[in-house]
Amino acid sequence: MNYQLEMVDTAILVIYGLVMIGMGAYFLRKTKTSDEFMVAGRGIPAWAAGIAVMSAYTSSISYIAVPGKAFDENWHPLIFALTALPVAWFVTKYVIPHYRKHKIISVYKYLEDKIGDWGRVYASLSFVLFMIGRTAVILYLSSLLLTSFVDVDIATLILAIGVMTIAYTLMGGMEAVIWTDVMQSIIMVGGLLFSAYILTTEVFAEPDFLIQRVFDENKFSLGDTSLSLSSRTVWVMIIYGLTENIRNLMADQNYTQKYSSVATEKKAKKSVWIAMLIYLPLTAIFLYIGTAMFAFYSGSGHILDPSILKGDEVFPFFIATELPAGLKGLIIAAILAASMSTVDSALNSSATVLYLDYYKKYFRPNASERSSIGFLRSITIVWGFLGIAFALLLIDAKSALDIWWQISGIFGGGILGLFLLALFNARITPAQGIISVVFSILIIIWGTFLRELPPGYTWLECTLDPIIVGAVSTVGLLFLALGFVVLNKRGK
Secondary structure (H helix, E strand, O other), rough: OOOOOOOOHHHHHHHHHHHHHHHHHHOOOOOOOOOOHHHHHHHHOOHHHHHHHHHOOOHHHHHHHHHHHHHHHHOOOOHHHHHHHHHHHHHHHHHHHHHHHHOOOOHHHHHHHHHHEEEEHHHHHHHHHHHHHHHHHHHHHHHHHHOOOOOOOHHHHHHHHHHHHHHHHHHHHHHHHHHHHHHHHHHHHHHHHHHHHHHHHHHHOOOOOOHHHHHHOOOOOOOOOOOOOOOOOOOHHHHHHHHHEEEEEEEEOHHHHHHHHOOOHHHHHHHHHHHHHHHHHHHHHHHHHHHHHHHHOOOOOOOOOOOOOOOOHHHHHHHHOOOOOOOOHHHHHHHHHHHOOOOOHHHHHHHHHHHHHHHHHHOOOOOOOHHHHHHHHHHHHHHHHHHHHHHHOOOOOOOHHHHHHHHHHHHOOOOHHHHHHHOOOOOOOOHHHHHHHHHHHHHHHHHOOOOOOOOOHHHOOOOOOOHHHHHHHHHHHHHHHHHHHHHHHHHH
């Protein structure tokens, strides 16, 4: 389905792209050292870093998938945002003080300090490979969405968005990433609020109050409360939310690098709380839009196109058919903003990890600032084009998102478990650590691929909800590794 943009909408998108490039060029003159490229010389205000951390939580997927989930089902994604609050308390109390004390930029150095080189190498390599895939999926899905509005083939859009993001990230480093994230977040929030306002006025203007249909269908429910881990219950969402949020704020360079770009520990903690206090209501707005669209299209005056079969397709249809010219361009720019803020962060954090964990540690420990900044900019280009290349490969994939979830689950296996072992000061040998990681990866493979097996093999089947397989693998790693700790103590 293709919806043509009017001239004013196209102009807004072009201006938006030019502003992004202009911001990168502006910050180029302020990015002369490796430290400035990676953490902006630790001179970012806490509020800006907080907005940047929040933007790492959102992407073009959030813009489409979260309202779609509320349209199709209910508000259970809100549990993920709610679990971020206790995790923020945990991270600000126990994690950030350690990172600041040891002046950690690459979060994977924490693993080296606590459990050895092998942990740092495994986690950092998994992270940078994960970032290629994340970049690819975001570029592909945002370009796929944009093809509904512009008469340009998806491969050209992937290349255009990718190159533009590489350009301003390359020039301005972390400072460009954070300040463009701030601008992009303002556009994103503004677009959401406009959409929510229009939906609210339409829904409540109806004489029969269409919102009653929402209550009749129990759309504000947070999910089933039964004690099951096989479906998307409240308990499954709590487990997923806690583990994923801990991984994000403790073990993901995307997030930690942003709150490391401020001057003090107090400001780093403040930035995390700012991020959480924006992200929670933002999630509620995403969900409200999905619920309001359900009410909007329940009346006789507004009918969905018959070709729309799932909730993910409803918000783009609403944007195209209900929003006026100009506002439509702003909303599409907001979706692009959410996409580009995810990609720029992935590129900058990948370059930082490859520089600190490999180039400077193993190849050129005494590298000059000139060679360091040269490496950081070069690897940003390389990783950006790898992301573009994999995005182009996804064009013909049957289900790009499902494939990536499977691959990312395997790449991410064990990382959170290793960080928790480090936090608990668990003493294990490298061999024991590697065995524990392999065990966690095997759990992920079992939980991902061994489903709906033929008769006779059903005893091998995994019936867990797929989103908590990562949490189960983390628990498996911790139990095995702590078992090794007990054996080691008895062997002394």
